[in-house]
Amino acid sequence: MTDLVALKAANADRWARAKLTRSFSSGAKRLVAPGAKARYQAVTARTGVPWFFVAVAHEREASQNWNTQLGQGDPLGSVSVHVPKGRGPFKTWEDGAYDALVNCAPFAARNHDWSIGGTLTMLERYNGLGYAARGKPSPYIWSGTDQYVSGKYVRDGVYDARVVDQQPGCAGLLLSMMEFDPTITFVGTTIPARKPSLTPKPPPPVPSIAAPAQGSIGAFFVALFKSLFGRK
Structure with a gap:
């Protein structure tokens, strides 16, 4: 079983060191455009999931195609055949996005850690933890950055170390989106430190x-x- 705490720390460390190896500007501009952002924010209002998380998942799963389901990129008006299977059909893209985030594993709407490590790890969990189990950076997250070289699951359960993922990774998209939209921030959950419980000294005798x-x-x-x- 993958240690999610360790994976969050690893992803946060990679983020701190990551440099882009190709341009993400075109996709990033589309994702932060006012019309698109408004639709992502509408999903945020219903689910609590940050709009930029929804945006990069939409790009990665369906190249921002509004006629697809967010969960796996299958057609919006059909029952999905890819994981998560059996979802839909949906009348609107927003309805499909709500279903993917609220009703499908790993249930992003239940997440409370939106630090950069938490955000990237939640995105990685949607794609699967097979790379983490191998100790490899996931191309779903790191493709297009210097944190990824090669290796890809070409189909379910089949890993090819020679294949290079050509899709834009989520981390690279986020890095580029932040250049165009400085409102994107990452907030983690913190548990207030408990004050030590001091046993009161008995009062001096009268x-x-x-x-x-x-x-x-x-x-x-x-x-x-x-x-x-x-x-x-």
């Missing part, structure tokens, strides 16, 4: 005749009395 305050005249006479009469 001075009395039998137990006067230390250093007081009463304490002097008690000590004198004990020394004269041998009381301890």
Whole structure:
């Protein structure tokens, strides 16, 4: 089983070091265009999933074709035959996107970690964790950056180390989108640090005749009395 915490850390580290090896500008401009962004934001309003996550998934799955299902790129008006299978048909692209994010694994609408590591890992989970299981960077995420060289699942369960993925990777798309839309930010979940639970010290005893305050005249006479009469 893939360690998702480790994968998030690995993806965040790759992001910090990544450099583009080809241009993503054309696709990035389309994804952040006002009309497209408005449609992605409408899905965000229904699901809570950041609009830019929806945008890059749409590009990767269907080259931003609005007549397809977000989940796998199958035709919007037909029942899907690729994973996730059996979805649809849908009347609108937004309805298909809602279904993919809310009702289909890995259920992005339930995610609360939208840090860069969390975002990229959620995108990778939609494509599958076969690359992570091999210790390889996923081309779904890193194609078109210096974090990826070669290797691709050419069909279900068949990995070819020689094949180079030619599609734009999600990380490269995001890097380019941020150049045109600086409102894109990544916010992770943080758990407030718990303050240490301190056991309160018991209050000092109240001075009395039998137990006067230390250093007081009463304490002097008690000590004198004990020394004269041998009381301890």
